[in-house]
Amino acid sequence: MSKKATSTKRERDPAATRQRLIDATVRLMLQQGFSGTSVDQICKAAGMTKGGFFHHFENKEALGTAAVEWWGQMGTALYAEAWKDTTLDPLEQLHRMFDIMVGFTRRPDEAACVCMVGMMSQEMSATNPAFQAACEKELNLWTANVARMLTAAKKRHKPKSKFDPVQVAWFLNSLWQGSMLVGKTCRSQELIRHNLKLARNYVDGLFQTN
Amino acid sequence: MSKKATSTKRERDPAATRQRLIDATVRLMLQQGFSGTSVDQICKAAGMTKGGFFHHFENKEALGTAAVEWWGQMGTALYAEAWKDTTLDPLEQLHRMFDIMVGFTRRPDEAACVCMVGMMSQEMSATNPAFQAACEKELNLWTANVARMLTAAKKRHKPKSKFDPVQVAWFLNSLWQGSMLVGKTCRSQELIRHNLKLARNYVDGLFQTN
DNA sequence: CTTTACATACCAACCGGTCTGTATGTCAAA
DNA sequence: TTTGACATACAGACCGGTTGGTATGTAAAG
Incomplete structure (x- = not known):
């Protein structure tokens, strides 16, 4: 002992x-x-x-990039619930992702629906290459996941008309980042939810209803 | 003399x-x-x-709000070419607005397609109420103009299904802000243009094709 | 002569970062 | 098992430079 x-x-x-x-x-x-x-x-x-x-x-910048990476890992973990189950209908995966995003808007008080990547990006990406790269990496990751689901969805559901999954994924990523930006400025989580509703309908509208 | x-x-x-x-x-x-x-x-x-x-x-903050206001006035002036002619088909007005936005992405070098309101908003709106209010005002103005055109378009073109012009306007504003954010981070003006293309199609898709 | 529009000099507070000191853990030799 | 050398993980004082902001001077315009 x-x-x-x-x-x-x-x-x-x-x-x-x-x-x-x-x-x-x-x-x-x-x-x-x-x-x-x-x-x-x-x-x-x-x-x-x-x-x-x-x-x-080493310096403040090193902490900044570490914080962005940490934010990315946390985000990925939160989205994982929608993304991990690859046996699921990819369209259903996307819907679950939207559910998770709506969940972000319902979080308490000042832990509101904001994104550090989007903030850091706006403030620093023009002057600090390290931050720019770190933020871009996180945005790429999100987009890649969404594009993957959209591509898979195209195989299971007939698309109503041609579309590029990567372009649509960037479209959705931009909308998501912009929604958090505008939602913060206008202090309205409901605004974000409305946008997510329209985005959801948009994605559904890409495929033929059955 | x-x-x-x-x-x-x-x-x-x-x-x-x-x-x-x-x-x-x-x-x-x-x-x-x-x-x-x-x-x-x-x-x-x-x-x-x-x-x-x-x-x-009086202080740095006063300059900041003045800068945001100035940015808003400049923006309004630039969009005016699309907005002012109220005799025009509102759907055509919207298309011209999209043209103007595409034009922003083609500007030379480092006068690239970015928005001071979006930047200031992300950085400061959580801590500085004056900046938050100033940014919200500009976002409201843009949205109001787009919502007005959408409302007018509903009267001239049969909508394919019901939609709220104000909600769609916020949707487009968020997408626009997010596109500039992501475009800056990924250093891709083409990405913004792709988003604008999809947004244009989205708006067209709201109405019945003739 | 008064008011306006600046320039100059200056300030305390704060900035990111460094220096040195010290308590704590690790690990190998005795 | 004890011991002692060494590396790690901090604390705290300190540094030159920069911050937003002020007090004062001064020249031009009315």
């Missing part, structure tokens, strides 16, 4: 500390943007001093 | 100076965002010192 068996108070958990910094960053950035959020603020929110911060991240 | 008749060198033109400051702000903000753009930078770009700047604007 030489090994510490009980409740040795947990300090020195670098992975958790790093994650705490990322979590704080995401939370603050969604509210204030990247430039508007200082390292001091992040450290304070994560219960950490600046010395410790720069041990985990 | 006491009055200076010739070429009195133009100094002291406060209106022009103010506009120069706004122009510089717009140019810099489109590149770097609001927080990322400093007053010093703006002054330098406008050939002005900070003392002069704060004579024209």
